Amino acid sequence: MKIRVIEEKCTGHARCYGLAPDLFSVDDYGLSSVVGDGTVPPELEDKARLAIANCPEYAIEEVTD
Amino acid sequence: MPDVRPVEHWDSDFDVLSPAYVNDPFSIWDDLRTACPVAHTDRRGSTWLPTTYKDVVALAHDIDHFSSLDITVIPFDGEEPEEPVLPYGVPPISVDPPMHTWTRRLLLPWFSHRKVDSYEAMTRDLCARLIDGFVADGRADAAADYAQQIPVRVIASILGVPESLSDTFTGWVRAVLEFADDMEVRREGTIALIEYFVSEVERRKTEPGDDLLSALLQTEMDGQPLEDAVVLGVAALTLIAGVDTTWSAIGSSLWHLATHPDDAKTLATDPEAMPLAIEELLRAYSPVTMARVVTSDLEFEGCPMHAGDKVLMNFPAANRDPDAFEHPDTIILDRAHNRHVAFGSGIHRCAGSNLARMELRVAIEEWLKRIPEFRIEEGAEVTWAGGQVRGPRRVPVVFP
Numbered sequence: 001m002k003i004r005v006i007e008e009k010c011t012g013h014a015r016c017y018g019l020a021p022d023l024f025s026v027d028d029y030g031l032s033s034v035v036g037d038g039t040v041p042p043e044l045e046d047k048a049r050l051a052i053a054n055c056p057e058y059a060i061e062e063v064t065d
Numbered sequence: 066m067p068d069v070r071p072v073e074h075w076d077s078d079f080d081v082l083s084p085a086y087v088n089d090p091f092s093i094w095d096d097l098r099t100a101c102p103v104a105h106t107d108r109r110g111s112t113w114l115p116t117t118y119k120d121v122v123a124l125a126h127d128i129d130h131f132s133s134l135d136i137t138v139i140p141f142d143g144e145e146p147e148e149p150v151l152p153y154g155v156p157p158i159s160v161d162p163p164m165h166t167w168t169r170r171l172l173l174p175w176f177s178h179r180k181v182d183s184y185e186a187m188t189r190d191l192c193a194r195l196i197d198g199f200v201a202d203g204r205a206d207a208a209a210d211y212a213q214q215i216p217v218r219v220i221a222s223i224l225g226v227p228e229s230l231s232d233t234f235t236g237w238v239r240a241v242l243e244f245a246d247d248m249e250v251r252r253e254g255t256i257a258l259i260e261y262f263v264s265e266v267e268r269r270k271t272e273p274g275d276d277l278l279s280a281l282l283q284t285e286m287d288g289q290p291l292e293d294a295v296v297l298g299v300a301a302l303t304l305i306a307g308v309d310t311t312w313s314a315i316g317s318s319l320w321h322l323a324t325h326p327d328d329a330k331t332l333a334t335d336p337e338a339m340p341l342a343i344e345e346l347l348r349a350y351s352p353v354t355m356a357r358v359v360t361s362d363l364e365f366e367g368c369p370m371h372a373g374d375k376v377l378m379n380f381p382a383a384n385r386d387p388d389a390f391e392h393p394d395t396i397i398l399d400r401a402h403n404r405h406v407a408f409g410s411g412i413h414r415c416a417g418s419n420l421a422r423m424e425l426r427v428a429i430e431e432w433l434k435r436i437p438e439f440r441i442e443e444g445a446e447v448t449w450a451g452g453q454v455r456g457p458r459r460v461p462v463v464f465p
Contacts, residue, residue: 011410012173013408013414018344018422019341026178028173028174029173029177030173030414053403054404055404056406056410057410057411
């Protein structure tokens with residue numbers, strides 16, 4: 001599983017970081033980005049889905065390619 | 066008290082200050098969502114009230130047609146001074162881009178995760194001391210004695226208000242916020258706060274400290290120091306936006322736990338339940354309704370809106386919309402799909418959301434650590450305040 005943060009949509013709610021701090025980092029302005037290239041270790045996939053389902057701006061998505 | 070006539074027609078003559086709305090807005094929103102999802106009133110000016118998640122979010126994102134130049138849900142009906150002390154209001158919440166963008170960037174680092182972590186120990190200590198004050202009594206007012214005492218003291222410390230002035234300062238802020246429906250009390254509190262901050266701004270120009278006010282005064286924009294009015298406005302915002310909002314969330318959450326002992330038990334025994342539970346409590350008891358001003362005549366969801374009309378950003382109703390949340394009126398502590406907008410949506414997302422979350426979590430953790438079982442005192446009345454911010458004013462509890 002691989003995820004990404006859509007930069008233009010993120011307004012810094014930081015819900016993703018709160019629920020899955022191993023997968024996201026937030027800067028001083030609250031904007032989120034994925035850790036590394038967004039590849040999710042299998043044991044954190046549930047957390048990744050939780051982050052996606054809790055973002056009020058629909059700013060996180062699974063990358064499928 | 067403002068004149069509040071009873072409401073007969075919620076779709077065309079609503080009043081958010083009506084006791085019926087303050088005590089139970091949930092059933093009113095439910096009715097409106099099916100009958101008239103964007104309600105209207107002419108009380109205190111032409112004002113619209115959306116009730117669905119989809120509409121509230123759409124309005125919050127359309128900053129060109131819905132401006133933040135007036136965000137007050139209940140308009141100030143006193144006389145405006147000729148030269149206002151805060152010509153920009155309280156940026157960034159009260160302005161649109163471009164001013165919104167740069168003032169918000171000044172404020173955000175003070176409420177980043179990293180910074181908020183550094184306020185946690187102080188908040189925990191404050192909560193513990195408040196509980197020390199009443200735990201032996203076997204009873205307390207979870208709102209007035211606890212919730213309402215926490216955020217103002219945390220913000221005061223961020224602003225660099227000395228500990229010795231903490232009680233006085235809390236009194237001023239409560240006068241402005243807790244008694245906001247009494248114009249005279251509100252006016253006196255406002256004047257005391259403005260005079261205090263005006264004199265502090267002067268003092269800190271020569272004696273800066275390690276606080277938000279001093280940092281703002283040392284900030285330059287295009288080689289020029291910020292205008293005092295901007296510094297004062299941003300400082301005032303932290304109080305207006307960071308105090309009764311958070312104390313309402315803490316108070317509502319403790320009220321919920323007092324009336325739902327199973328949920329209190331879950332949180333008292335399982336710390337891992339806390340992150341999702343905090344979000345669920347924020348969703349279900351979202352305290353804050355903001356407003357926007359319509360910038361030009363337009364039609365929204367079939368409603369003819371005119372320039373100058375107000376639109377209430379009904380985030381609390383959005384968070385109870387059955388189209389966005391399964392069983393919205395049931396509090397499910399481990400709710401997994403929860404895109405709640407308690408902190409707003411779009412570019413005006415609450416700048417202090419990290420701080421508010423930390424305060425809410427720490428306040429509940431410390432309470433449950435000392436008082437795991439508690440309930441509403443028999444015969445005692447729980448009272449709610451509403452308008453811009455909804456939360457309990459009194460939550461008398463016993464913990465025998």
